[in-house]
Amino acid sequence: MGTGRKRRLHFSKIYSFKCGRNRFDDDHSQIGGPGFSRVVYCNETGVAEAASQSYADNYVRSTKYTPMTFLPKSLFEQFRRVANFYFLVTGILSFTKLAPYSAVSAILPLIVVIGATMVKEGIEDWQRQKQDYEVNNRKVKVHRGGGVFESREWKNLRVGDVVKVVKDEFFPADLLILSSSYEDAVCYVETMNLDGETNLKLKQSLEATSTIHDDSDFNHFKATVKCEDPNASLYTFVGTMEYQEQQYALSPQQLLLRDSKLRNTDYIYGAVIFTGHDTKVIQNSTEAPSKRSGIERRTDRIIYFLFFILFLMAFLGSVYFGVVTKRDLDGDRQRRWYLGPDRSDIFFDPKRAPAAAVYHFLTALLLYGYLIPISLYVSIEIVKVLQTIFINNDIHMYYEEADKPAHARTSNLTEELGQIDTILSDKTGTLTCNSMEFIKCSVAGTAYGRGVTEVERAMAKRTGSPLIVNGRDQLLDDHNDEDSTLSVKGYNFEDERVTNGYWFHEPHSDVIQKFFRLLAICHTAIPDLDEETGKVTYEAESPDEAAFVIAARELGFEFYKRTQTTVSFMELDPVSKKRVERTYELLNVLEFNSARKRMSVIVRDEDGKLLLLCKGADSVMFDRLAKNGREFEESTKEHVNEYADAGLRTLILAYRELNEEEYKEFNEKFTEAKNSVSADRDELIDQATEEIEKDLILLGATAVEDKLQKGVPECIDKLAQAGIKIWVLTGDKMETAINIGFACSLLRQGMKQIIITLESPEIIAAEKDGDKNVISKVSKESVKKQILAGKAQLTASTSDPFALIIDGKSLAYALHDDIKSTFLELAVGCASVICCRSSPKQKALVTRLVKEGTGKTTLAIGDGANDVGMLQEADIGVGISGVEGMQAVMSSDIAIAQFRFLERLLLVHGHWCYRRISSMICYFFYKNIVFGTTVFLYEAYASFSGQPAYNDWYLSLYNVFFTSLPAIALGVFDQDVSARFCLKFPLLYQEGVQNTLFRWRRIFGWMLNGLVSGVIIFFLCTRALDPESYRKNGKTAGMEVVGATIYTCVVWVANCQMALAVSYFTLIQHVFIWGGIILWYLFLLAYGAMPTSISTTAYNVFVETLAPAPSYWVVTLFVVIAALVPYFCYKAVQMRFFPAYHGMIQWIRYEGNTDDPEYVNMVRQRSIRTTTVGYTARSIARDNNLYHLNLELQAPK
Amino acid sequence: MDASTRTRSNSNKPKYSRFTQQELPAWKPILTPKWVITSFVIIAILFTPTGLLCLWASEHVVEIIDRYDDDCLPDSYSTNPDLYIQSRSTNKTCVRTLKVPRKMTAPIFIYYQLDNFYQNHRRYVKSRSDKQLRDPDEADETEDCKPQDHLSGNDDEPIVPCGLVAWSLFNDTYKFFKGNKAIDIDKKNIAWESDKKYKFGSNVYPKNFQKGGLIGGGELDDTKPLSEQEDLIVWMKTAALPSFRKLYGKINTNLEANETITVVIQNNYNTYEFGGEKKVALSTANWIGGKNDFLGISFLATGGVCFFVAVSFILLYVLKPRPLGDPTHLSWNRNQAAQ
Secondary structure (H helix, E strand, C coil): CCCHHHCCCCCCHHHHCCHHHHHHHHHHHHHCCCCCCCCEEEECCCCHHHHHCCCCCCCCCCCCCCCCCHHHHHHHHHCCCHHHHHHHHHHHCCCCCCCCCCHHHHHHHHHHHHHHHHHHHHHHHHHHEEEEEEEHHHHHHHHEEECCEEEHHHCCCCCCCEEEEECCCCCCCCEEEECCCCCCEEEEEEEEEHHHCEEEEECCCCCHHCCCCCHHHHHHHEEEEECCCCCCCCCCCCCCEEEEEEEECCCHHHHHHHCCEEEEEEEEEEEEEEEEHHHHHHHHHCCCCCCCCHHHHHHHHHHHHHHHHHHHHHHHHHHHHHHHHHHHHEEECCCCHHHCCCCCCCCCCCCHHHHHHHHHHHHEEEEEHHCCCHHHHHHHHHHHHHHHHHHHHHHHHCCCCCCCCCEECCCCCCCHCCEEEEEEEEECCCEEEEEEEEEEEEEEEEECCCCCCHHHHHHHHCCCCCEECEEEEECHHHHHHHCCCCCCCCCCCCCCCCCHHHHHCCHHHHHHHHHCCCCCCCCCCEEECCCCCCEEEEECCCCCHHHHHHHHHHHEEECCCCECCEEEEEEEECCCEEEEEEEEEEEECCCCCCCCCEEEEEECCCCCCCCEEEEHHHHHHHHHHCCCCCCCCCHHHHHHHHHHHHEEEEEEEEEEEEEEHHHHHHHHHHHHHHCCCCCCHHHHHHHHHHCCCCEEEHHHHHEEEEEEECHHHHHHHHHHCCEEEEEECCCCHHHHHHHHHHHCCCCCCEEEEEEECCCCCHHHHHHHCCHHHHHHHHHHHHHHHHHHHHHHHHHHHHCEEEEEHHHHHHHHCCCCCHHHHHHHHHHHHHHHEEEEEECHHHHHHHHHHHHHHHHHHEEEEEHHHHHHHHHCCCCCCCCCCCCCCCHHHHHHEEECCCHHHHHHHHEEEEEEHHHHHHHHHHHHHHHHHHHHHHHHHHCCCCCCCCCCCCCCCHHHHHHHHHHHHHHHHHHHHCCCCCHHHHHHHHHHHHHHCCCCCCCCCHHHHHHHHHHHHHHHHHHHHHHCCCEECCCCCCEEEEEEHHHHHHHHHHHHHHHHHHHHCCCEHHHHHHHHHHHHHHHHHHHHHHHHHCCHHHHHHHCCCHHHCCCCHHHHHHHHHHHHHHHHHEEEEEEEHHHHCCCCCCHHHHHHHCCCHHHHHHHHHHHHHHCCCCCCCCCHHHHHHHHHHHHHHHHHCCCCC | HHHHHHHHCCCCCCCCCCCCCCCCEEHHHHHCHHHHHHHHHHHHHHHHHHHHHHHHHHHCCCCEECCCCCCCCCCCHHHHHHHHHHHCCCCCCCECCCCCCCCECCCCEEEEEEECCCCHHHHHHHCCCCHHHHHHHHCCCCCHHHHCCEECCCCCCCCCCCHHHHCCCCEEEEEEEEEEEEECEEEECCCCCCCCHHHHCCCCCCCCCCCCCCCCCCCCCCCCCCCCCCCHHEEECCCCCCCEEEEEEEEEEECCCCCCCEEECCCCCCCCCCCCCEEEECCCECCCCCHHHHHHHHHHHHHHHHHHHHHHHHHHHHCCCCCCHHHHCCHHHHHHCCC
């Protein structure tokens, strides 16, 4: 509480733009009208009026189902799938006389399949329910009455309740802030969960209620709030409060949103306005777009194709059936008299043959349904869930420091991970750490700072020259550097000329002093003094700003205290060598925004001098310098360019002295602008500041390094070798983006850069004119011209690598409908693409353009709220579960902790999952076609009457029991090559990108294989058993013997085919494959042992008729081998003479040639082309260039 | 929230196990020349003797088949076989002589063989009542048997056994003579035990059988329970394909080579209507069953093919000893080349 008292500052005063007091404007007249009908009686829980309100309670449900709706809703979801619907229809039809089999046997597999999916849905929903329970049962202090607050669960909160939320707690509902621990009733709110922004937002209550500071004060507190109805807009709120018979206007400034967090404030009191599903955040939560993978879409198409085949088979069969049925009755003459054609029911009546044929068509549809793999979808789902478990449990994708493993949030996209063609990556927080380090500065035209940036290191690597800094070879010190990471986060400044107070001996020590003072004063950070250790930490709006304040502190200008009107820092007095306290009076803060690109503070120093301290981007700052302030301009500009080359963020620091009149004039204008209520208020403020932020005197420039995340260059190198294109979409300025590009090896020397920008003189001229139409027209023309020129360059030379760099402004035009395809062609032709200064929306649009324009699979990776659109738009969104809030993770499909894990996620898991799923689906079609073929061929021998040779239960259990488990095992465990080889031969990944394992040729190949196997099985079995006796006792084989024999062969062949296709036999594979066969025999035994009324034709069939007959076993052996020989031949030839890429790697592994460089290189061939990016490609390109370079050097000049 | 989850489980670090890290010990076979050639050679080695064994066994089976449906039709009816077969007054007796080619050792099985007879037609297969056959109390269970369910129009008189299968019971009879001496035909145990025991009741007697307007095939002895009517049981075990044999009986004496056997056939069964064929067959059986060259020949053929394939592979491997696999044919390289 002590610190709270101390901190009772009117921080609201230092903010100019954000913190305007409210005024009644047009919106408030609508209150009470439609859309603005909500009335909240605060603190009147017992009152009848309040009780009569029927606003939603505060229970939040994120589950898809409730116990009541689970059954109907999930069933509905299930039967929306064509295949499932088909099986539902056949299930219903199987109760009629049309059915060729018994209803129970037809329904049971459907129940199993649907049941399994529903159980999965149920478990998932139950987990959500658990989360809900946790959230809804969090406790908050609620006013019970009589000034007493009690703990209550969130879910029991009612509209109108007064709650007390303490520091670092989440707000349980949308609250109206009444007062806070600060005197002026402000509070800081972290809205990371809402918009991903890490900076704190300031909220403030009405002045009228700000005086309530004690629990007991609420005994008599009463207020009535009238406001808008629940809506999804996070940044608007319109309402009025009636308090002590006064009307006050309410604005978003008073609204604390659910899911945001109270920070830096000890407590607040608030009245509940919106609860539960009425809250803005919940209203805002949209269903994530449901994504389906390309493989699944293709699977659907195959299913449709199979349906077509099924209908065709049924149709042909029906026609034939109709014809032969009609022939059965020839006038009075009955041909097949034993069928009783004269007294037949409609299904077989020769007199009504067409009708019989139509009915038969339905029967045939039921019978040939075995072509459609009923368990395919559920198997895919099970497999994918298991695959995600593997991803989640991968120890190599666990980030120790953040204690975060990979987390696949959706399970339905695993195989897409193996097919990524383009990665669209955010930069900040994804490629870089989003931790800024103050590393260099240029003061008074002298460059300071000897730290080595990643980029410099990368460049040094590239040129191969040793990098000597401070007498050490930095390259050799690489490893040490990793360990000796800065003792101070955000600070990596090393220069003996400046540190430890030595700056005083520098020539321009006065400038240096001003420079660091500016860093210590000109910011909006809030110090947090740890009273025990005396250490100061800072809460800053951005990491850059924190880096500045920290740098100032480390260099002896320790900012430690901020009041509403003063900024205090400790300074080492160069003369007395003592730490002295300096307190500046803070007059105004002119905040940073993206339009102004600068921020200033106006302060009065201890001598009473008025100073305007300003820092900003070079593009705006150099224009604002005074004539006499340009002393160091040239050298500073030079340094700034150098810094940008090294991938650093730069800011220009300048100051100006003000005289009293000038300030007075400004302040009046500024205050007036601040208090103005008109729409152009911001413009007025801008104007006011514009006039004072001029005639500045340049001090110098800062350079802050945006640290690359660990392993990023290596990861990009691997991904590039895998043939994946990497686009960087960043909000940063072009220079920074390009430099990060260099650091990541996305760009390299010798790469031709096609830069599309609107910074050309004519555009700037047009902009000065200000006619919007003209500007857009000219800009568009210019962009178009540049794109076409780029394309021309591209076509002129195909072997050179190109890089496309485009800025946000140009991008806006490039994404216009008429030129976007040209733009895409250009971009696809380039080895690297960097879009800088792009807005979140543009990121999403670019993603969509790539996805739809190329038709390839895209992956977007990002960490911030500004990447959400991109993540949702891409085929797969990968969120970095880093520091920038959870928004990106929440909208991603897979969350990983570090960019570098992408390598393993794609090259290993992606490749495996893709391979597994596609192989599994192919196998599913195979096994069903084998079975369907035998059913169909038998029909041809039964005059298409719809009689299967198999017992009903053989039919229905085929898919579910005897053949599905090995397929699932294939889908979960198969590995063509081990993880090590996946990473060693990244080009293997192209199998997925090119979709070689699931192209039509392969699918139809498997179908053909199924057909061949089916035909072989059927004819060999029937010919071998017919018509002779098949046993020593002379008895002949009836339908049940033939049926069981064919079925045995089908089960054997399907499982052995699996054994041939699998390249990775663990114990599990053995158990499932051989288990499937054993299961069939066990089933035959068990089923045959049941009473005849259940087992019907299968009664004792194995024990009595099959097992004792040697010919049964001989036939099985023969048929199984004969049916597999064609595939075996094909595979043997293919594996040896036309191996696919994974085949080659298998050979390498098998022959132990992994260390034979020649061999390995041959297999790796083309994994690096001239257009490949990444450092390996870069070093190769460099070697080639060096050769040419040497030739040039040797030539006389 | 973070803190609470962290305290619950100290770390989110996945536990290491060979299973979760997908590093289970596994056998990773690839089709090396050794494997391929070995497999084909093994198949060839396995199949050739098996095929020879099957052929040998098949060769030892002696089989006599005689088609008699056309020959037993008197010339005067040749244009109108329906009249002949449907009439009760025509003489259906037909005498055929068979020559025994080689010695046939007992038991010699007598089969009748029907061709183009769709016992596997769905209407036919379903037209039976297993309940009725099993249990005398279920005689009324004739739902599936239409039109052979009740005596015409009388619901109280169910037919036992009902349905088209039973109704169309094969009713040609054979008598065998060696010279003038009749050969005993053993008609016992021609049906499967489980059928006799569990599917056809020992206390179910035929009732109203073949008493309807239209008589299909054979009649049954009303005094014998169904479980003893083995001809019916054999007949009702529906055949899988439209051409089938069924066991008629057994001869328990040897037949010597070149003996002449006379068969006296009562040609009752109507195959003329649907253009079927009737044959009588005498056959011995051994472990492979009846005469079946197909299996042996297919074994030999497959074995031969495998041997051939094995040889071709050996040649291929010798000619191209270390074909690394040319990466240029990979699809992505093709695309690149095409550009």
